[in-house]
Amino acid sequence: MLPIMGQIRNDKLLKLIALKIKELRAENEISQEDFYNDTNIHIARIETGKINISVSTLHSICRYFNISLSDFFMDINIVS
Amino acid sequence: MLPIMGQIRNDKLLKLIALKIKELRAENEISQEDFYNDTNIHIARIETGKINISVSTLHSICRYFNISLSDFFMDINIVS
C-alpha cells in the first residue's frame, strides 16, 4: 500500500499548473482581465497556486488556449 | 471570443474520466473498497461521473495506478 495522501491539496502540483497557465497566457498575450472577461474564470488565484481547481475548470482553460489536457500535463511530472 | 462556459461542470468530460478510472481499476483488479482503504478516495461517485474532481484528487488516483496525468488524458479529447 502506497502512502497516498488522498485529496489533500498537492502544493507542488498546483505550483506547476500555475506556472503552465501563466506561460500559456504569456504566449498568447492575454491579460488576466481579458481572460476573465472571456471565460469568467478568476485566474489570478489559480496562477498563484492557491487553488486546487477542478478538471472541468482546467479543461475550460485548456480549451481557451487550444491545448489538450494531455499536452497541458506533458511537462508536469510530479513524483510525490 | 470563444463561447467558453466557465467552470460549469462538463459532463461529457466527467464521463470519460469516470470510464478511464474504471478501466485502470479493472486492469489492476482493485475493488472500490480496496481503493478506498488505500487512498481514502471515495471513487464510486467519481466513476459514476457525478463529481467534478480536483486536479489533486486526480493526481492521487494517477499516482496510485502509476500513470502520469498526461497519459491519463491521452485518449480523452473533448471538443466542447
Next chain:
DNA sequence: TTTTAAAATGACAAATATGTCAGTAATAAA
C-alpha cells in the same frame, strides 16, 4: 434461490472552489 462480494447511492458535516467585486501592489509608459 440463497449467500457473498462488489458497485452504486444517499446522507451529512466540514472544507474548499467558484462567481463576483473591490481594493492594493507592482510595473511600464508618458
Next chain:
DNA sequence: TTTATTACTGACATATTTGTCATTTTAAAA
C-alpha cells in the same frame, strides 16, 4: 513622478467536493 495597465490579494455568498458511513442495488458464486 504621475498615469495607466496589469497582477495580486481579500472578501463574501453560494455551490460543490471531500471525508466518512450506512444502505441499497447489482452481479457472481455456491
